[in-house]
Amino acid sequence: MTIKKEPIHAGEFLLSEGAGNISRETINVAAGAALYSGQILGLVTASGDFAPYDPVAEDGSETAVAILYGSLGESDIVRRARAVVRLAEVSEAHLTGLDPDAEQSLATHFLIVR
Template identity: 70%
Template sequence: MSNIKQEPVHAGEFLLSEGAGKISREAINVVAGPAVMAGQVLGMVAATGEFAPYNPAAEDGSENAACILFASLGESDVTRRGRAVVRLAEVSEVLLTGLDPDAEKALAANFIIVR
């Protein structure tokens, strides 16, 4: 039996490049719930303005990819404060969670280019 551990994506590890300074990032509110890892594609819940993991089957706004979580957040019963890449960046496809062709197209509209 082996004890192989898999290391999670580190904060910002998915970034290949971003705009000068911190222009690519914003502070965001993330819905309460299970832990969310860095590199998770997020959509905005229209009713609250909070971000949730992108879910193409949802009907609350989170079905529209809007940004990528910069650093992991632990499980919480309350809204969490986080950082997200929201514009002007190139990102590594293999380090993203929740990406599909529709999300890739939506992110590109915010100048977040998947490589």
């Protein structure tokens, strides 16, 4: 018997968000590996593109500022995506890259981890 595991759906990490589209923005994500819905993102200062949160980086991505809404495939060019950037409650179990520093940083954007 083959067991199939269903991947996380776009926005599945959201518990609640602001009315209308106030919680989400269209963003540019730096080229790189595939990313999944719920990935914590930082903002690369030099390019203005978002990248996976990396607490040891020194390019701006060491500060968590957003959460990727839907999955992205691997790419060697900048990708367009949607991210939750403010006013939302999110499920800790559905986030990728979360650590205590990221949780505190997200809270400054009113992204509350439950």
